[in-house]
Amino acid sequence: MESALHIDSTKPREISLYAKLMVEIEITSKKLSHGGDKKRMWRWKMVGALIAVLLATSLTPWRHSRRFSFLRSPCRCSEDSHKYTGIVEDCCCDYETVDSVNEAVLYPLLQDLVTTPFFRYFKVKLWCDCPFWPDDGMCRLRDCSVCECPEHEFPEAFKRPSLHGLAKDDLICQEGKPEAAVDRTLDTKVFRGWPEVDNPWTNDDETDNNEMTYVNLQLNPERYTGYTGPSARRIWDAVYSENCPKYSSGESCQEKKVLYKLISGLHSSISIHIAADYLLDETTNQWGANLELMHDRVLKHPERVQNLYFTFLFVLRAVTKAASYLEQAEYDSGNHVEDLKAHSLIRQLIHNPKLQAACPLPFDEAKLWQGQSGPELKQQIQKQFRNISALMDCVGCEKCRLWGKLQVLGLGTALKILFSVDTPGRRHLQLQRNEVIALMNLLNRLSESLKSVTDMGSSAAMDVLLSQPPLQTNSLIHESWLPHWWKKMPMSPS
Numbered sequence: 461m462e463s464a465l466h467i468d469s470t471k472p473r474e475i476s477l478y479a480k481l482m483v484e485i486e487i488t489s490k491k492l493s494h495g496g497d498k499k500r501m502w503r504w505k506m507v508g509a510l511i512a513v514l515l516a517t518s519l520t521p522w523r524h525s526r527r528f529s530f531l532r533s534p535c536r537c538s539e540d541s542h543k544y545t546g547i548v549e550d551c552c553c554d555y556e557t558v559d560s561v562n563e564a565v566l567y568p569l570l571q572d573l574v575t576t577p578f579f580r581y582f583k584v585k586l587w588c589d590c591p592f593w594p595d596d597g598m599c600r601l602r603d604c605s606v607c608e609c610p611e612h613e614f615p616e617a618f619k620r621p622s623l624h625g626l627a628k629d630d631l632i633c634q635e636g637k638p639e640a641a642v643d644r645t646l647d648t649k650v651f652r653g654w655p656e657v658d659n660p661w662t663n664d665d666e667t668d669n670n671e672m673t674y675v676n677l678q679l680n681p682e683r684y685t686g687y688t689g690p691s692a693r694r695i696w697d698a699v700y701s702e703n704c705p706k707y708s709s710g711e712s713c714q715e716k717k718v719l720y721k722l723i724s725g726l727h728s729s730i731s732i733h734i735a736a737d738y739l740l741d742e743t744t745n746q747w748g749a750n751l752e753l754m755h756d757r758v759l760k761h762p763e764r765v766q767n768l769y770f771t772f773l774f775v776l777r778a779v780t781k782a783a784s785y786l787e788q789a790e791y792d793s794g795n796h797v798e799d800l801k802a803h804s805l806i807r808q809l810i811h812n813p814k815l816q817a818a819c820p821l822p823f824d825e826a827k828l829w830q831g832q833s834g835p836e837l838k839q840q841i842q843k844q845f846r847n848i849s850a851l852m853d854c855v856g857c858e859k860c861r862l863w864g865k866l867q868v869l870g871l872g873t874a875l876k877i878l879f880s881v882d883t884p885g886r887r888h889l890q891l892q893r894n895e896v897i898a899l900m901n902l903l904n905r906l907s908e909s910l911k912s913v914t915d916m917g918s919s920a921a922m923d924v925l926l927s928q929p930p931l932q933t934n935s936l937i938h939e940s941w942l943p944h945w946w947k948k949m950p951m952s953p954s
């Protein structure tokens with residue numbers, strides 16, 4: 461990888477000016493030194509060094525980093541106009557606080573947490589039984605979802621009746637590319653001790669283990685899969701137009717706004733992950749960050765970024781509300797040391813003093829469902845969310861379906877924690893193991909996305925970057941610009 465001081469080779473004029481200046485400084489200070497005027501020589505050297513630093517920063521990629529923002533020329537001050545400041549709409553925490561708490565507390569803890577065995581195995585029904593357009597031709601036979609792991613790797617209790625399926629390399633049923641297929645390799649298998657309860661917000665029957673399979677999420681990172689075109693568009697269209705229409709500026713129904721913002725925030729996060737780990741060159745199998753895509757799909761739309769923050773705070777609130785449940789839950793994957801680590805990370809997260817001081821109530825759920833029509837509205841929104849959850853069975857790419865289902869279950873779990881317990885007639889909170897896995901993995905995805913947004917800088921900074929002449933791939937994807945979580949991903953070739 462190149463060093464952060466790599467000079468942008470697309471700026472020959474500036475480079476030659478820089479080189480000339482350095483030579484001039486060197487010659488003059490040598491003359492002064494020979495003439496015995498040491499004092500002037502040092503003064504000259506210092507002025508020269510300062511000029512050199514200023515010029516170098518305008519030629520190297522780290523000029524974009526926040527740390528060096530003071531070195532940017534004044535004409536770039538418009539960059540700040542797109543900075544996200546103030547309270548995140550409908551939440552109780554401001555943008556700067558979210559960024560700093562994410563950076564210092566949540567992001568590092570979550571990155572560790574999701575690699576523990578307990579949190580990396582997700583139970584999922586991967587068949588695409590699309591209830592809305594069965595003849596689509598995109599999402600085909602259930603046999604297409606193949607269990608590739610050996611029978612003995614399955615926990616006894618969750619074995620499916622038949623493990624016979626198509627061969628590993630049979631991608632007939634995969635829309636798009638091989639990278640869309642889910643790797644089902646498992647290396648740890650014992651799970652027990654959690655209740656079997658269904659989630660009223662989601663479509664799948666979480667208590668039905670019959671057609672479920674386990675996947676190792678670490679082997680299946682959410683990234684570019686090549687799934688695009690009418691099939692993908694049809695899903696998003698159905699999600700937005702039928703189930704959570706974008707509200708008008710005069711919309712007073714808070715609950716409808718919440719549903720739209722949650723989905724839009726999730727959509728932003730999915731797009732950010734696609735852009736952060738993108739197949740840049742199919743012939744050489746070169747993967748990397750596609751900044752232009754990230755800019756076009758998310759960063760240049762402030763509302764999409766704002767909705768990402770909203771979704772993050774909503775899910776964070778659910779996690780903090782379920783703190784005592786999560787504290788007492790049994791994290792048992794059969795790997796005692798790793799399970800202790802998972803439990804300890806959960807405790808560190810939910811009891812973190814920095815988080816509690818900075819953002820004690822990320823979102824105030826008590827404000828919702830207050831009017832007379834509250835219960836009716838809740839039923840309606842629950843139905844819409846269930847539809848969205850069912851739409852995940854229509855996603856025509858297996859890996860996208862996996863992450864779509866996980867994240868929608870994570871959102872459904874957050875909704876269940878915030879709105880389906882402690883109301884009259886409801887029992888106390890009970891969560892399935894799979895719901896907790898989905899919830900924490902979703903929070904981690906959102907945390908990664910926020911980190912990308914802050915690492916990449918404001919939308920206008922990206923404008924500046926993209927307005928420059930096209931750079932060679934190597935200088936465009938500079939290591940210092942990549943999100944840290946991308947660099948840690950096991951499947952990302954360096």
Ligand SMILES: Cc1cc2nc3c(=O)[nH]c(=O)nc-3n(C[C@H](O)[C@H](O)[C@H](O)COP(=O)(O)OP(=O)(O)OC[C@H]3O[C@@H](n4cnc5c(N)ncnc54)[C@H](O)[C@@H]3O)c2cc1C
Binds near residue numbers: 682683685727729731
């Ligand atoms: C559940 C699901 C999971 C997916 N997972 C993956 C994956 O892991 N890897 C992969 O490569 N592809 C994945 N895809 C496909 C991907 O999301 C895009 O659909 C695809 O890349 C085509 O993008 P697009 O440019 O047409 O815009 P899309 O992202 O498809 O957006 C469609 C339309 O929705 C609107 N929109 C976009 N973003 C937002 C937002 N944040 N808020 C509100 N409205 C918005 C815009 O009007 C846009 O034109 C997934 C699709 C779905 C439905």
